[in-house]
Amino acid sequence: MRLSRSFLPVLKESPSDAQIVSHKLMLQAGLVRQTAAGIYAWLPLGLRVLNKIADIVREEQDKAGACELLMPTLQSAELWRQSGRYDAYGPEMLRIKDRHEREMLYGPTNEEMITALFRDDVKSYRDLPRTLYHVQWKFRDEVRPRFGVMRGREFLMKDAYSFDLDEAGARLSYYTQLLAYLRTFQRLGIRAVPMKAASGPIGGDLSHEFIVLAPTGESEVFYDSRFEEIDWSKTDIDYSDEAGLHGLFDQVSSTYAATDETHDEAKWSEVPSERQRTGRGIEVGHIFYFGDKYSAAMGLKVSGKDGSNVTPMMGSYGIGVSRLVGAIIEASHDDKGIVWPEAVAPFKVGLVTMRGDDEASVAVAEDLYRQLTAASVETLYDDRDERGGVKLGGMDLMGLPWQLVVGPRGVAAGMVELKDRRTGEKFEIPIDAAVARLS
Template identity: 80%
Template sequence: MLKESPADAQIVSHKLMLRAGLVRQTAAGIYAWLPLGYRVLRNIEQIVRDEQDRSGAIEMLMPTLQSAELWRESGRYDAYGPEMLRIRDRHDRDMLYGPTNEEMITSIFRAETRSYRDLPRTLYHIQWKFRDEVRPRFGVMRGREFLMKDAYSFDIDEAGARMSYYTQMLAYLRTFQRLGIQAVPMKAASGPIGGDLSHEFIVLAPNGESEVFYDAAYEGFDWHQSDIDYGDERDLQRLFKQVSDTYAATDETHDEKQWGKVKEANRRTGRGIEVGHIFYFGDKYSAAMDLKVSGRDGHEVTPLMGSYGIGVSRLVGAIIEASHDDAGIIWPEGVAPWRVGLVTMRADDQPSREAAEMLYGHLLGAGVETLYDDRDERGGAKLASMDLIGLPWQLIVGPRGIATGSVELKKRSTGEKHELSIESALSRLVGA
């Protein structure tokens, strides 16, 4: 951990990630993930994976290096721009470090699929990517190397392709809810990916990069408890209509005329950070790369495609931007590196140490992820460290409390503290 924020850290998440020991920079825009940060990254990755699996997407893994020939097939090799890191191997073949995978997944699907019976199909992977940003900044929020979930759908017709798009939209809304953040879907431009139907998902955060305008109808909706079913076309169309009819826009796409139609009491403004983007682009890649399957009538059909990205590593920074205070990070429970931070106020006090070790054993035995700070350090310094790294709960053991059989339990998000018996504290942490 660092006592002070490095001078080159400009935003809160970058400062706190460095101070709390989540990452260390190894080159411009490239970071090593230290143990604490890596635990958070894996937790986010697993939630993303869970929701993709529930939506019916199938996981695979593609390589980071790609042949330039695939990108020449689609016409994007020269068009993509200097953000693409182009290299040559020892045989003088043009290669690139993939910034995205539309071409590669189209090539793989082309080699493996022959019939409409193989559709619809959505494939995804979670993989490190590289974009050579001219000015990488803001830590993992705009780095050059980043971890991304990207999914790709293949459908026989536009109606099916739109169902795949709506399915991913629901999966994204449920993913971000599980991550403990509010993310609002906003109609967006497609950029270099292409296509005419696109939404970006914006996490609301005070220090966000974009100004956002949205209808309060988005607030408080439980996407998990809703009656929308992945396999029900009517449900998915209802979801898309709900999103389309509820105003939300960044400053780039804000429309004052449409904004004026939102009830004044429902108008919300703020700042936001993009953490996900979904696209439907039809046959942009399948046609360019001559992907065809036999249709129901025996004639060849060009499948229609969509792609769906979530910035897994970027989410670490975005969550911190949305959830912190002056003392440090406040992790939502679903992504915290540990759920409980156990602190002994006096490491040299034997009854306290024995009680803490007993509590640690019980918590681990009950499956509660716990970080035990048994350093020979002042109690105040330990508590400051726990506030900085932001674990949801702090269990504090001190000589005075142990003398009466009690400990202190603190909820990081509210600062609320309770003095409880050891049994009651364990019951709350294990049962919550």
């Protein structure tokens, strides 16, 4: 993309109303703009990040055997009355009426709707187990929306729902999602520690939340440093390996990790002091097993292997896709701006001409942009008639993993400068080697 033709409204000053780093940087770098309290428009740069996160989430759900569908944002109040949650949910639910005075709501979650869909179309044990998911916008009318996309009222979520014949099968589905989540966050370039959690209004007695460690996190966290030693993307467990999945759950459950809400001082004291870690964290995912709470309330039955009616056991699994954008920035930034993990960066390379009035530099930059684009290397080319320092500052702010800098002196010597945004290291490389290096 050419910066001269894009819509990337970078702010020169730090916004005064933003309280945390991610909110400030998302506004400054032109990722989002607020349109109402707690509601944001995603601008081109932010949307690219949002879509990349969603794509990784989808890929890992698909690998775990979940099937994608898409449920609407608006739901009938009658569904929620069947489960008993319509009046119990509280003022966070946005309740509305259509022109026929039918009560509707903007969905904060989808347990009721997915249960109704499953109830109406699945009749036999042969159709179980199943895990269904979608990536959809949700709305929760926070009384004090703050911190940008970290605690907004409208947000993008991946929510999945599992259906099994019995508790043993449901727990296996839970362990499957546990592994999928660990691998998802690993691919996103962040460390998210699974911590035993309270179930809240979702219900159930088995729940874990996934916490990204960041100094500005809302929750105080306590965890065993063993979680820092595990590369979940390389964990040799297949999703069909029941013993491996059980072993994974045992490993997670036996390694201490808790937020201040579930912290147990007695158990914490059993962790060797050299392995005790404390800090702050941001919740980016939450998984629940809640048995027949919704299936029983909404009359979901299937015929069992012996012909008797069976009420399926259920679980639900959420990832805050839009919240992850803010969480990643909170965990990965410096005093110059965002430092994106390469997997979710809006572009891999920022191409900069230091002198827009130098014909030789512009010719080299144009050729590099053509070659990088042809090689499918996502490149943001700053071809504007601006000072070089302004361009480099903008690239640091946007946080692209690599910067390719073209200047008159380098071009005269047949070289360009390559900068690693994360480490700040700079390399002089031959012009004709640049594309191969970045491919």
